[in-house]
Amino acid sequence: MTENVLDTRSEDDDKPKKQIRLGIAGLGTVGCGLLAVLKKNGDLIANRSGCEFTIGAVTARDRQRKREVDISAYHWCDNPVDLADPDKVDVVVELIGGSDGPALALARAALGKGLSFVTANKAMIAHHGAELASLAERTGASLRFEAAVAGGIPIVKTIKEGLAANRIDRMHGILNGTGNYILTMMEETGESFENALAKAQALGYAEADPSFDIDGVDTAHKIAILTSLAFGTPPTMDDLPIEGIRNISDIDIAYAKDLGFRIKLLGISRLTKEGKLDQRVHASMVEASEALAKVSGASNAIEAHGDFVGPCMIEGLGAGAGPTASAVMADLIELARGNTGSTFSLPASKLAPLPLLESGERTGEFYVRLRVSDKTGVMADIASALRDEGVSVERLIQRTRASDDSVHLIMTTHKTSESRMACVLERFSDLSSVLEKPCMLRIEPI
Ligand SMILES: NC(=O)c1ccc[n+]([C@@H]2O[C@H](COP(=O)([O-])OP(=O)(O)OC[C@H]3O[C@@H](n4cnc5c(N)ncnc54)[C@H](OP(=O)(O)O)[C@@H]3O)[C@@H](O)[C@H]2O)c1
CATH class of the missing domain: 3.30.360.10 (Dihydrodipicolinate Reductase; domain 2)
Structure with missing residues (x-):
């Protein structure tokens, strides 16, 4: 376990005593957005967090690439994993993306060394969040990902x-x-x-x-x-x-x-x-x-x-540079304030899977649109399929199409199961009068 370098409380209220050196991996939309927030709101952030954030090192794919911010003063690492160096950085910020590859290698390296890790990478957290949370808790590091879900929304x-x-x-x-x-x-x-x-x-x-x-x-x-x-x-x-x-x-x-x-x-x-x-x-x-x-x-x-x-x-x-960088910065400020609780709402060892509802078991109301031939007997066929599968209709509307002699039948159903609905759709598809694959959408109660 490493010393808690994130303890930033200062006796002098005016000036932050502590610095947090950031290692930023990825200098694209969000990475440059983060540097812009620090540049514009650095004083406000220092006052609110009691800490000065500095840049310990940066990395991206192409060092020569022209960027929105000048990175010439920052220590550059060719290999993202080299950012996980406690001599240079206190917190690693991963803004590369991708569920695996360099982002995951860097997460494992940083958390493994007890360096706290902030990321906007939803794919990596969705696929490897549990493993990374366990690693963070083992080494006393913090793993945070506010920006990974809905950008600027906390x-x-x-x-x-x-x-x-x-x-x-x-x-x-x-x-x-x-x-x-x-x-x-x-x-x-x-x-x-x-x-x-x-x-x-x-x-x-x-x-x-x-x-x-x-x-x-x-x-x-x-x-x-x-x-x-x-x-x-x-x-x-x-x-x-x-x-x-x-x-x-x-x-x-x-x-x-x-x-x-x-x-x-x-x-x-x-x-x-x-x-x-x-x-x-x-x-x-x-x-x-x-x-x-x-x-x-x-x-x-x-x-x-x-x-x-x-x-x-x-x-x-x-999404966007500003909202996403705002969320990344919020995580960094929380770290500076010493808020280093478990990664998810529970300690990683207590996370447990739940039994899943089979999709056929789910019940709800449905919207169905059929394109059918405009001839007699079609409605009777449709009604038989619905009756046989026990699905009742709430609304049924017929709309004539200007372009040909087919019509659209639009219906909404009363509550039924997805499995019954699947049977009805199969029956509809088998009818010669149904001219294209039925369109079905779920009506979601909010
Ligand atoms: N953009 C958004 O609005 C948004 C919103 C929420 C979350 N996110 C998440 O934030 C992360 C970054 O997104 P972004 O939009 O900023 O991506 P981006 O603009 O494509 O930037 C990606 C950065 O990663 C660098 N990079 C790519 N592959 C690399 C490698 N193998 N080694 C080192 N650096 C590498 C790129 O380097 P070069 O610049 O040299 O090519 C670039 O600087 C992703 O996880 C994304 O899902 C983005």
């Missing part, structure tokens, strides 16, 4: 500290700004998914390879971490059902609006009354009057339900 601290007295039974949230921006554009302008994605890329909201954002993987990383914090499980991506928004069409966005819903990509984690974990990521129909439905553009929002606090929602910017 949701990790909220669940871990603010709501620590509550049994949380449900959390759901918009955890990916790119996805939310695309869905908002589609709703506001009637654009196709492809056009909205291209716009998001042009504005820098979406990466050149946007697959983690639009396929729900990024949301899944974040909900896996929140599940761990709220329910005391080791974070894991195993058996986490993930559906993205690639297949959401402008047609369904428009029908959702007509029915009083908005389509949102949600990360959902809840505990059933029987103590089973129901964790999933998918596009959901949310009542348009709900606060979560009104979260638009690149914003994120998370709502947690605690048994004493009730519903508690936080909204803000989930």
Whole structure:
């Protein structure tokens, strides 16, 4: 165990006595954002934390690359793992990204040497959080990751500290700004998914390879971490059902609006009354009057339900240099203040998996859209499939398409199980009058 170099209390209130030397790995969007926060708000941060943060060493892939901040005065390490040097740095800040590779090697090296470690890396925490938390606790280091979930929104601290007295039974949230921006554009302008994605890329909201954002993987990383914090499980991506928004069409966005819903990509984690974990990521129909439905553009929002606090929602910017660096800095200030509790809400040795709710067991209401031939007998076939599988319809609307002689049948169901719904969809698909794969979306009670 190393000496606690993070004890910064000073007898002289005006001047911080202690320095914390940061080792910053990754000088991209967030890394440069962190240097900008330190430059602009260094005095305020020193006053609030009782500590002066200095740069002990930095690393990135390409030393010669032109950056938004001048790094020429900082000690440079070619190999990220070399940042884990207690002679040069007190805290390592990892802003490279990726679940494995140099980020994980650096985390293991730093925590192994008892150096506290701050990261914005959701993929690494979702996949290796339990291992790293155990290592941190063994060596007396602190592992913090506020920026890994919803960027600037302090949701990790909220669940871990603010709501620590509550049994949380449900959390759901918009955890990916790119996805939310695309869905908002589609709703506001009637654009196709492809056009909205291209716009998001042009504005820098979406990466050149946007697959983690639009396929729900990024949301899944974040909900896996929140599940761990709220329910005391080791974070894991195993058996986490993930559906993205690639297949959401402008047609369904428009029908959702007509029915009083908005389509949102949600990360959902809840505990059933029987103590089973129901964790999933998918596009959901949310009542348009709900606060979560009104979260638009690149914003994120998370709502947690605690048994004493009730519903508690936080909204803000989930990405970008400023918001993300703000969250990284918040972790560093907490370390400076001596807040070095367990990594998740429980000590790593007490994290335990929960039995999982099988996806077929889940019950809820559903939206289904069918494109069918406009001829007699079709409704009878549809009704038979619903009757045989025991699924009752709440609303059924027929819309004629201008472009051909097919029609859209749009229905919402009463509460039923996913397994029954899967049988109904199979029956629909087998009908010759159903002209394309049925579109099904879950109506999520918020
Ligand atoms: N951007 C956001 O809004 C945001 C929000 C929340 C969380 N995060 C997380 O923050 C982390 C950083 O994201 P970012 O957007 O700042 O990424 P980024 O702009 O792509 O920057 C990544 C940095 O890591 C460096 N790097 C890449 N591979 C490396 C390697 N093998 N060895 C050493 N350095 C390497 C790059 O070096 P070069 O500059 O030399 O290429 C670059 O400086 C990720 O975990 C991300 O998920 C980002």
